[in-house]
Every structure is written in C-alpha cells, then in structure tokens.
C-alpha cells in the first residue's frame with residue numbers, strides 16, 4: 253500500500269514538472285511568434301487561419317466509392333472589407349442562381365453578424381460549392397466585389413443510386429448544433445452530417461482542424477504563407493468508412509424498385525452483413541448537395557409517399573403469409589403440430605357459427621407443413637395457430653398468447669436489430685394485455701386474434717426484421733449474427749455481433765420448413781416461375797390485402813438452400829400478390845448476387861419488372 257502511494261506521489265510530481273516545462277516552452281514560443289507576427293503585420297496582415305481536414309469518404313465492401321469528395325469553390329465574404337450593401341442581384345446574375353437565394357444567404361449572414369454567431373473579421377462562405385467554370389467566371393469579377401474571395405473547398409458527390417436514407421447528407425451547422433459542437437472547433441458555416449452514417453460517424457469522418465499562418469493584403473486576398481508555414485499545424489484527415497453494402501447489387505436492386513413504393517433488404521445470413529438496402533421513394537443526394545438545394549427540398553416535402561421515410565428500418569408492415577414459416581416453427585417446436593400432419597383445406601374455415609374464414613385460392617390438399625407453405629393455405633395455418641396457442645395454455649389464454657409472442661420475439665421480431673444510432677422501428681408483436689384492454693380480462697379466447705397466425709392483425713414487422721428472421725431459418729438456427737452495415741472505420745475493423753439464439757428448433761423441423769420454401773417457387777407453388785436456373789432458391793410469398801387498393805406484395809427468399817449466402821426480403825406496396833412482383837424480384841436479386849448476371853431465359857422477366865409501375869399515391 254505504502255509503496256503504491258509513493259509511486260503515485262512520484263508520478264504526480266513528475267507530471268507537474270513536465271507540465272511546467274511545457275508551459276514555459278509554449279510561453280517562449282508565443283512571445284517569439286507574436287513578435288514576428290506583428291513585424292509582418294506592418295506591411296500586410298498575418299492571419300491565423302483554420303485549415304479544414306479532408307472529410308473521410310464512404311466506400312462499399314469492395315472499395316467502390318459511394319460518397320466521395322470533389323473540389324469546388326466557396327465564395328467567401330469578409331465583413332470588414334465588404335461594401336455595406338452587397339450587390340446581390342449582380343452576384344446572382346454572374347453565378348446564375350435566383351436572386352432570392354443570394355438574398356436569403358446574405359440576410360442570414362447579416363443577422364449572424366448582428367447576433368454575434370458569425371465573426372466580422374473572419375471569412376464566411378456566402379455561396380457554396382461553385383464548380384470550376386463558375387469559379388473562373390467569378391474570379392474575373394472579384395474586383396467589383398471588395399471583400400469577396402474564392403476558397404477551394406470540397407463537397408460530397410455520390411455514386412449512382414447511393415442509398416440516400418442510409419448515408420444521410422451534409423448540411424450547414426445550425427445554432428443548436430453549434431452549441432454542442434463549438435468545443436470541437438466547429439463554427440457557423442461549417443458542414444455537418446445530417447442523419448444516417450454522415451451524422452452517426454461525424455466525429456470520425458470529419459478529422460481534426462489544422463492551423464495556418466498566412467499573409468493577406470488589405471482586401472483579404474492571400475499573399476503567401478507566413479514564414480513558409482513552419483508554424484502551421486496540419487489538419488488530420490477524417491477516417492474513411494467501409495460499408496457492408498455491395499454497390500453493384502445496391503444499384504441493381506434500386507433499378508428494380510423504380511416506380512415502386514416499398515423496400516428491399518438483402519443480407520448474407522452467414523455474417524449478418526447487409527448487402528443491399530433500398531427504400532423507395534427516395535431522393536437524390538447529389539441534388540441535395542447541389543446549388544439549388546433549397547428548391548429541391550421544397551419539391552421533396554410536397555412529393556407523395558414520404559421520400560424521407562426509410563421504409564427498410566422504419567416501415568411497419570403486416571408480414572402476411574411470409575410469417576407462416578415462423579408460425580410453423582413455433583408449433584413444431586412446442587410439439588402442438590407435426591411436420592407430417594395433413595389438413596384438408598375446404599377453402600373455408602368455420603371459426604364460429606356465424607364466422608367463416610376462407611382460403612385465398614383452391615389448391616391440392618396439404619399433406620404436410622412443406623405443402624402447406626407451398627400453397628400458403630390459410631386454414632392450415634389458422635389450425636396451426638389455434639392448436640399452438642391452446643396447447644401452450646397452462647394458466648390462462650393470456651399466458652399462452654404471451655408465450656407464443658415471446659417465441660416470435662426470439663426470431664428478432666418486436667425489437668431493434670442494428671447496433672447503430674439510426675432511427676429504427678421495433679415493429680409490433682402484441683402482448684395479451686393489449687387484448688385484455690380491448691375485450692376485458694379473461695373475456696377473450698385466442699380464436700379472436702386468429703389472424704395473427706397468418707401474419708395479420710396487430711402483428712407488424714420491418715423489412716430488416718423480415719430478412720433477419722429468415723437468416724435464422726437459413727442458418728438452421730446456428731451461428732447467427734445481428735445485421736450489420738459497417739465493415740471498417742479508418743483502420744479499425746468493426747466487430748460482428750453474434751446473436752444469442754436461445755430458441756432451439758430441431759434440424760428436421762428447419763428442413764421441413766425450408767422444403768416448403770423450395771416448393772413455393774416450383775410448379776403449383778404461390779411463387780411459381782420465380783425459381784432460378786441452376787441455383788436452389790426458395791422463399792415465402794405474402795399478399796396483404798388493402799381496402800380499395802391493390803394488395804401489398806411481399807416475399808422473403810434465400811439461396812442456395814443447403815447453405816444460404818443471401819436472404820432477400822422484398823416489400824412492394826400495392827404490388828399485387830406476393831408471387832406477382834416481390835417473389836420474382838427477390839429471385840433476380842439473388843441470381844445477380846450469386847452469379848453476377850441474369851440468365852438469358854430471365855431477361856424478359858427482368859425487363860418487365862424494371863419497368864413495372866405499381867405506384868398508388870392517394871393515401872388510404
């Protein structure tokens with residue numbers, strides 16, 4: 253004890269001495285520097301300038317650029333050198349932008365000067381991101397505008413179909429953000445990540461500011477470095493980020509989603525890595541970062557379908573029949589159903605004396621779970637759900653329904669899955685207490701919510717959850733990883749997070765269900781025509797009916813079935829039956845990923861789907 257105390261005292265003393273020496277050095281440095289600084293100031297002016305770091309870029313899993321920097325020029329204004337009434341109209345004419353836009357920027361600048369958030373003696377970017385042509389044109393006219401100067405800068409540019417919702421964009425820091433970020437060296441006029449990866453990894457992407465001592469003339473024009481820059485501190489560039497996304501698959505998927513509302517999430521079930529994530533309608537990041545940002549935002553705000561909503565993470569959909577796989581696995585695991593059990597569908601299901609539910613179509617009787625999935629027989633799965641929840645009953649129906657709900661939750665439903673700060677919905681797996689509130693305690697039986705058994709009623713999931721629950725099935729419950737989007741930040745590799753799968757389903761039950769997925773894309777299945785030549789592909793359709801509108805088309809598929817490398821969840825709002833739109837799209841995405849191309853026999857299907865328009869704008 254005494255020893256460690258002595259060591260601590262020694263360390264402390266050492267620290268004090270070191271600090272003192274450092275301080276002395278700094279004092280000397282400042283005084284000497286200060287003298288030279290003033291000497292130079294007599295002729296011109298030496299200014300300490302903040303130098304900005306190069307922002308880190310965002311790449312896909314193969315090192316393809318998704319969000320990168322291009323050189324642009326900012327037109328900067330220095331209050332003390334500028335005329336008091338800036339000729340905004342003349343400026344707008346030279347730069348070919350609306351006068352109102354220049355006026356707004358100028359007025360905001362002046363009010364920033366007035367309230368002290370913008371410095372009078374520091375240059376401020378009045379007009380941003382001029383391209384080379386514009387900057388040349390402006391340079392020739394600078395003499396007409398004292399106090400204005402051009403500064404090389406950079407702005408984000410994007411690969412075609414870069415995932416807008418996922419990336420977020422860059423915008424000027426606002427007053428509230430400035431309060432939070434001031435200490436980190438941000439100031440008014442700075443760009444900062446707005447939403448998505450850009451905001452989530454702001455600190456890492458931004459890098460560290462540097463300092464440069466430059467000589468300026470009375471007009472604020474740079475006349476060279478002070479003492480050849482020996483006192484300068486270099487800015488530290490930001491970290492590049494590598495996503496799990498496969499850019500070419502992302503672009504292919506986005507092309508398929510043209511003129512459609514909905515979402516696609518494709519992931520590798522063996523790693524949890526998300527390969528493609530598309531939500532439509534979306535928006536163009538290049539336009540948001542362009543000259544007419546304001547006008548573009550206005551258009552977006554008024555456009556239908558909420559382009560800012562990330563349907564992949566925030567869209568809450570009834571899973572419909574895509575849920576029947578999970579429903580089956582729960583009943584098989586608690587042994588209230590067996591995989592070889594047949595059930596003859598009479599196309600209707602007598603729920604009570606005056607309620608009869610119907611099967612959506614006529615089909616051959618299902619001899620086992622696989623065939624029931626192939627035909628997506630509703631009565632079969634109503635029966636499965638009923639037997640399952642009744643079978644779970646020990647104390648009450650409420651207890652049984654909660655047990656069933658908890659089993660659903662072990663497939664990742666009802667909770668957030670990404671380990672990121674991105675907005676993500678939990679979806680909904682209802683608790684029994686919800687029905688207690690609706691009908692009164694012990695005043696209901698599970699038949700009242702039997703539609704849960706076919707993925708309807710109060711059940712809702714996000715497309716990401718759909719993909720994840722199927723990745724558990726794809727892996728037969730083993731070695732499952734949470735979905736991830738980031739591979740690497742700078743030099744540090746992101747750790748994948750293993751999913752603690754506590755739900756033990758037998759391998760033969762998984763096989764029975766996966767056999768149903770295989771059958772669904774074969775002749776007579778609900779996704780007939782969506783098989784991929786030479787690859788074993790399978791999945792489950794979902795058709796969620798909407799009043800007065802075409803149904804939502806859903807499908808979750810995987811390939812190759814013996815050891816899947818890709819799981820694809822597709823939701824196309826108003827896309828009709830699951831087998832009509834979502835299933836063939838998922839099969840194309842899987843084929844593209846696994847083989848790099850679409851087989852000749854499927855080119856026509858590909859063209860059709862790329863040009864299919866399922867948009868319905870009037871809200872329900």
Ligand SMILES: [Zn+2]
Nearest residue numbers: 597611629630
């Ligand atoms: Zn049926």
